[in-house]
Amino acid sequence: MLQGIGVSRRFGGLKALTDFDFLVEKGQIVGLIGPNGSGKTTLFNVITGFYPADSGKVLYHGKDITRCKPYEIAKLGIARTFQIVRPLLGLSVLDNVTTAVLYGRENIGSMAKGRGRALDLLRFVRLDAKKDVPGQSLVAAERKRLELARALAIKPEFLLLDETFSGLNDTEVADAIKLIFKIRDELGLTIFLIEHVMKAVMGTCEKIFVMQYGVKLAEGKPEEVSKNPAVIEAYLGKKKHA
Amino acid sequence: MDEIQEKPKDHAQTRSWGKYIYFPVILVLLFAFPLVKPPLFFLTLFFSVFMYVGLTESWNLMGGYTGYISLGHIAFFSTGAYTTAVLMNRLGASPFATAILGGVFAAILAALVGYPVLRLKGAYFTISSLLLAVVMQLIFMNWEFVGSSTGLWYKLLPVSIETNRLIFYEVMLVLATVITVVVRWVEKSKFGAGLIAIREDEDVAKTMGINTPWLKMQAFILGAFLAGWVGGVYGYYMSYVHPEVTFNINTSLLILLMSFFGGCRTWTGPLLGAVVLSLVNQLIVTFIGAEISRILYGLLLVIVIIFMPDGVMQYVKGAFMRVKG
Numbered sequence: 001m002l003q004g005i006g007v008s009r010r011f012g013g014l015k016a017l018t019d020f021d022f023l024v025e026k027g028q029i030v031g032l033i034g035p036n037g038s039g040k041t042t043l044f045n046v047i048t049g050f051y052p053a054d055s056g057k058v059l060y061h062g063k064d065i066t067r068c069k070p071y072e073i074a075k076l077g078i079a080r081t082f083q084i085v086r087p088l089l090g091l092s093v094l095d096n097v098t099t100a101v102l103y104g105r106e107n108i109g110s111m112a113k114g115r116g117r118a119l120d121l122l123r124f125v126r127l128d129a130k131k132d133v134p135g136q137s138l139v140a141a142e143r144k145r146l147e148l149a150r151a152l153a154i155k156p157e158f159l160l161l162d163e164t165f166s167g168l169n170d171t172e173v174a175d176a177i178k179l180i181f182k183i184r185d186e187l188g189l190t191i192f193l194i195e196h197v198m199k200a201v202m203g204t205c206e207k208i209f210v211m212q213y214g215v216k217l218a219e220g221k222p223e224e225v226s227k228n229p230a231v232i233e234a235y236l237g238k239k240k241h242a
Numbered sequence: 243m244d245e246i247q248e249k250p251k252d253h254a255q256t257r258s259w260g261k262y263i264y265f266p267v268i269l270v271l272l273f274a275f276p277l278v279k280p281p282l283f284f285l286t287l288f289f290s291v292f293m294y295v296g297l298t299e300s301w302n303l304m305g306g307y308t309g310y311i312s313l314g315h316i317a318f319f320s321t322g323a324y325t326t327a328v329l330m331n332r333l334g335a336s337p338f339a340t341a342i343l344g345g346v347f348a349a350i351l352a353a354l355v356g357y358p359v360l361r362l363k364g365a366y367f368t369i370s371s372l373l374l375a376v377v378m379q380l381i382f383m384n385w386e387f388v389g390s391s392t393g394l395w396y397k398l399l400p401v402s403i404e405t406n407r408l409i410f411y412e413v414m415l416v417l418a419t420v421i422t423v424v425v426r427w428v429e430k431s432k433f434g435a436g437l438i439a440i441r442e443d444e445d446v447a448k449t450m451g452i453n454t455p456w457l458k459m460q461a462f463i464l465g466a467f468l469a470g471w472v473g474g475v476y477g478y479y480m481s482y483v484h485p486e487v488t489f490n491i492n493t494s495l496l497i498l499l500m501s502f503f504g505g506c507r508t509w510t511g512p513l514l515g516a517v518v519l520s521l522v523n524q525l526i527v528t529f530i531g532a533e534i535s536r537i538l539y540g541l542l543l544v545i546v547i548i549f550m551p552d553g554v555m556q557y558v559k560g561a562f563m564r565v566k567g
Contacts, residue, residue: 048449070448080449088442090507099435100450109432154451 001026001190002158007056009046016042017214029184029191031201034211035234040194041083044160048080049073077105079156083163085143087135093146094131097121097153104154118153125149125179141172152187159183161193165200177203272415276408285407287524292418293476294520298500298512299425300468303461305498306506307434309441313494314371317378318348318466320488322473324382327394327483341474348470349463356462360455379489393484396477410479417475421468426509437461503546505553514555
């Protein structure tokens, strides 16, 4: 469904992403892990058109989307969340989602209809009780759910989640995992997620890519990846031999 | 879709016109005002109030909703004024047909400069919009066809000065009303929701599927069109245009201050700001003195910026809510 072939991106002398290949199939939940600064968010920014790729291609349903602009990517059905959650602070929770419904793939003209759909989505992420509260007065976990509702509001087929679980406590992580499965199973979305919270990655993903210094280190099922010596080394450092 | 019925009644966008029932009353009174044969001073004063309402509301499309603070609004206003001046002076065209052409030319100018200028953000956008006004002023100062530094006189309508003032008083009143209604409509529409999303976070707006450059361009052109229209009428009313007067940067600043004074997030803010500040300004200048006016004006703004950063309108609303509990 979403495929990258030799995707590369550099910032000046820094190679943020080198020859990265990936493939996410329809209906999968796929993880992208790696130490801080390894280029995970850069990959998402390239996919969603925020950074142009220096070389390589991103294919969506077999169509080249490498040169598409961010709003065109959204219209194609690829939604994303941001690592540092970015609710539209001055707007109410409902308005945050409504705007995305209006301009999303359904392209609704009527405000009332848009608001109705937005409210459905807020119920889906269980944020409807806070619909009239401004975005800035939400706590971290609620902001993440708002971000999720806003991403879902464009009626995507494909969802890119950038560290949705970080900063959540154990109960909240468990809730969020349930929500991810609900999004896939009830809404039929394919999900590609960046994550540091191992419990969440192991609990949700059927395939994981591991990245370091912009290069793919490993790829496979969670249990395989977690035993891979190169991955262990990247995360924990080399074992010292006495 | 049963959830549409249970809309929150305090939700901003669901308010009806019912709340603004006093607006038509005020409008009718203003429209009938010339019947009592007021001194010309008041007609002139109100004319300038209407003009600033039109300019501030149209400025707010970009400045308030989209968050692109422009100091170049005066360039569109002047384009409108010069359009009618040239059309009448060179071609003898009637004012009522050409005022809207002023808007059209301003819109074309906005479309041309918008493409490069709207790529800039924050202070860079503001500075380049200011440069637009400055450069255009220089061009008009040196352009023979538009009168260069001597300016252009209009041929007056073949009526008495009183009737002339009266006609333009009513025309500007209607125009200011139309602009306010258009801007209010934008605020409550999908178009406005998109602009506000751009103001809040342009990257997030893109991920919502908003074609941000195009949406900004539309707001920029619409704002310029409305300002140009106002300029067209203003030119006739003054019956004289000169680069130093029409391109006066103080007007751009005044528009910005009025908008911030009232609060630039809603259509009511600029309306209040334009009415209060232009009245205060003119009345004090006339009856007390220009020096005192400057001081009071500055003081008022400092107070508003410190104590009511979201504008007077928002402050009053907040105070009202607190009283209500």
